[in-house]
Amino acid sequence: VKTPAPATPRQHRDPRQDRRRDAGSAAAPPANLRRVPDPSCLILVVAELDSGRLTRADSELIGAARRLAESEGGAVAAAVLLPPGETLRFDPSAAGIDRLAVLSDAGFAGADPQSRIAALAALAAAENVRHILLADAGPSAALGRRLATRLGERPATGVVRFDGGDALCLAPGSRELRRPLPRVLLIAPHAFAPLPQGAEAAEALPLPAPAWTARGAAAEDLGLVPADPARLPLGEAELIVAGGAGMTDWDAFHALAAALGAAEAGSRVACDAGHLPRDRQVGASGTVVAPRVYLALGISGAQQHLDGIAACPRVIAVNTDPHCEMLRRADLAIVADAAAVATALVQRLRGRP
Amino acid sequence: MRVTVLLSMGGHPASGRPRLAPGEAAALSLARGLAATLPGGCIGALHAGPAANAGPLRAALGLGAARLDLLAIGPNEDPLPALAAALATEPARLVLTGSAAETGLGSGTLPYALAEMLGWPLAEAVTALAAAQAGTVDLLCAESGGRRRRLRQPLPAIVVVRPDAAPPGLAALGPMRRGTVGIRPAEAVPDLAAAWDLRPARRRPRRLDRSPAAEASAGAAIQSPQTPAEAADLILDFLRNEGLLRAPQPADESKP
Numbered sequence: 001v002k003t004p005a006p007a008t009p010r011q012h013r014d015p016r017q018d019r020r021r022d023a024g025s026a027a028a029p030p031a032n033l034r035r036v037p038d039p040s041c042l043i044l045v046v047a048e049l050d051s052g053r054l055t056r057a058d059s060e061l062i063g064a065a066r067r068l069a070e071s072e073g074g075a076v077a078a079a080v081l082l083p084p085g086e087t088l089r090f091d092p093s094a095a096g097i098d099r100l101a102v103l104s105d106a107g108f109a110g111a112d113p114q115s116r117i118a119a120l121a122a123l124a125a126a127e128n129v130r131h132i133l134l135a136d137a138g139p140s141a142a143l144g145r146r147l148a149t150r151l152g153e154r155p156a157t158g159v160v161r162f163d164g165g166d167a168l169c170l171a172p173g174s175r176e177l178r179r180p181l182p183r184v185l186l187i188a189p190h191a192f193a194p195l196p197q198g199a200e201a202a203e204a205l206p207l208p209a210p211a212w213t214a215r216g217a218a219a220e221d222l223g224l225v226p227a228d229p230a231r232l233p234l235g236e237a238e239l240i241v242a243g244g245a246g247m248t249d250w251d252a253f254h255a256l257a258a259a260l261g262a263a264e265a266g267s268r269v270a271c272d273a274g275h276l277p278r279d280r281q282v283g284a285s286g287t288v289v290a291p292r293v294y295l296a297l298g299i300s301g302a303q304q305h306l307d308g309i310a311a312c313p314r315v316i317a318v319n320t321d322p323h324c325e326m327l328r329r330a331d332l333a334i335v336a337d338a339a340a341v342a343t344a345l346v347q348r349l350r351g352r353p
Numbered sequence: 354m355r356v357t358v359l360l361s362m363g364g365h366p367a368s369g370r371p372r373l374a375p376g377e378a379a380a381l382s383l384a385r386g387l388a389a390t391l392p393g394g395c396i397g398a399l400h401a402g403p404a405a406n407a408g409p410l411r412a413a414l415g416l417g418a419a420r421l422d423l424l425a426i427g428p429n430e431d432p433l434p435a436l437a438a439a440l441a442t443e444p445a446r447l448v449l450t451g452s453a454a455e456t457g458l459g460s461g462t463l464p465y466a467l468a469e470m471l472g473w474p475l476a477e478a479v480t481a482l483a484a485a486q487a488g489t490v491d492l493l494c495a496e497s498g499g500r501r502r503r504l505r506q507p508l509p510a511i512v513v514v515r516p517d518a519a520p521p522g523l524a525a526l527g528p529m530r531r532g533t534v535g536i537r538p539a540e541a542v543p544d545l546a547a548a549w550d551l552r553p554a555r556r557r558p559r560r561l562d563r564s565p566a567a568e569a570s571a572g573a574a575i576q577s578p579q580t581p582a583e584a585a586d587l588i589l590d591f592l593r594n595e596g597l598l599r600a601p602q603p604a605d606e607s608k609p
Contacts, residue, residue: 051596111494111502138497142477145462149469154545157460161557172459173369176554179546218474218510222503225493233517236499239597260592263499293595295588314595316588322575332591333575340581341588348585 034202036098039075041130043068047080048140052089057135059194062096064187065133075099079123081116083109092204096195101207107214115214117146122212136186148184155184160191237263240291245269246298246319249339256342259349267299283308298338301326354391356384357445360400360410361454373412375521376451382519383482384449385417390484395419401432407534414532415524424539429547435539437470446509452516468511476506477513
């Protein structure tokens with residue numbers, strides 16, 4: 001027997017809008033507080049932080065540390081290395097941190113790793129730290145290897161899973177290495193889930209900062225070198241300015257990339273037309289990119305192009321066609337002529353004090 | 354001055370075919386550029402591993418190395434003590450390495466352990482090398498966001514080269530055939546890692562939130578500003594919120 005359909009009229013709802021709404025409501029106050037009054041040991045996470053906030057990699061590290069703390073006992077501790085003048089801009093309790101060590105030193109501002117290593121080694125010696133977790137990507141990858149050799153350890157690198165007392169690590173040639181858990185663990189990106197938002201807050205008690213003395217800097221720092229945006233590797237860039245068929249003023253495009261310090265890229269049409277070299281093509285048959293922000297000027301958004309920016313967290317699109325796919329994908333979607341907007345942007349950037 | 358490039362055993366990622374690792378070819382390329390500017394500059398390649406590895410690694414001779422020294426150890430022995438002993442007695446004061454091996458564990462930790470053992474400083478993510486005043490080299494190090502930092506590094510030092518520091522080159526056949534390969538026995542220390550289990554990775558279910566796109570954009574209201582200047586302000590506000598509008602960049606008038 002067929003039951004009649006409910007009488008409510010069918011409504012079209014965009015599931016993407018739902019997801020967005022969910023993300024906004026997830027900041028509800030936590031229901032209960034996790035307390036670890038007398039932990040048997042600490043699982044220490046070295047947070048990388050981006051302008052005082054936890055990065056996604058940091059959240060994944062906390063997720064991995066919580067897994068270890070559950071299987072081995074102990075509390076999740078986080079060490080944040082703050083250069084003087086910077087402040088923490090996240091809630092350690094909501095992030096699931098049981099103990100927080102805020103270490104501050106003028107040496108953390110520079111590129112030289114010696115003071116970071118000395119501070120972390122001192123913290124590891126002062127507290128009962130069983131494992132130290134760092135991200136195996138970005139600056140933490142090198143810091144973790146340096147710290148491990150300072151502690152006389154062979155770190156587990158590219159850790160993707162914990163199994164019993166073993167760590168499973170990525171190895172070349174699609175292989176994995178199973179080894180006993182060492183003290184220093186470098187966690188592969190995207191391998192562990194961050195703690196679900198608003199799950200269980202932790203009490204985030206402060207840890208006393210130990211004293212340390214850093215070795216002298218090994219090299220003389222001659223400062224940052226201005227990079228040529230046209231030659232900045234697409235895989236490394238934080239900001240990519242991309243042009244497509246709707247971009248008619250390529251002088252303004254190059255000037256904009258230079259003024260923003262962004263890498264230049266283009267759609268297949270732009271590269272076919274010779275406006276950009278072939279190695280700057282973004283898309284399925286070009287480079288797959290994931291900058292922090294992708295600024296698409298006059299790109300309508302062919303599927304092959306959208307595939308190339310699938311992992312990009314923020315997209316700005318400027319196009320004259322209000323119905324094009326690129327505007328639907330974008331976080332900031334502007335209906336305008338791309339060349340005119342590029343010119344206006346260059347004027348604004350050059351006119352800044 | 355002698356520049357030593359450390360070689361690991363390479364293997365093609367798809368087929369596993371033995372080869373010279375591209376990252377170490379990039380290190381050889383940087384070494385070649387540096388040695389050409391130094392009086393009496395010469396490049397040596399150094400490898401610790403089974404003697405049979407000499408075959409594929411001969412390619413280093415075709416990429417500028419004057420000779421290839423192979424410290425013969427067994428497949429389950431630790432290359433670290435052999436390399437440290439060889440470098441402590443050799444006249445080399447600048448040692449270049451790749452970032453991580455293509456075979457074995459590929460953990461990228463050997464240069465750090467070697468630096469700690471020799472007591473030498475180490476610089477990583479290096480994309481360019483130039484000779485500076487006596488006893489130092491100028492390095493260009495990659496940082497996040499495509500930034501490059503210049504360092505003046507006193508020697509002796511270990512320099513870890515980024516794999517994309519130099520485009521791949523072709524090995525010259527003549528020097529590759531003619532070049533000298535010296536094989537000598539070295540101290541054999543069993544490798545702790547030989548007891549660890551290395552096997553083909555098991556396929557695991559993908560985590561659903563694996564890609565950052567899961568938290569990525571899901572469309573926004575489409576805006577139609579009246580003038581290009583308004584549109585520019587919207588974009589600049591967005592970039593400022595993302596923290597990507599740093600100190601004003603010097604306007605580059607030289608660009609076309």
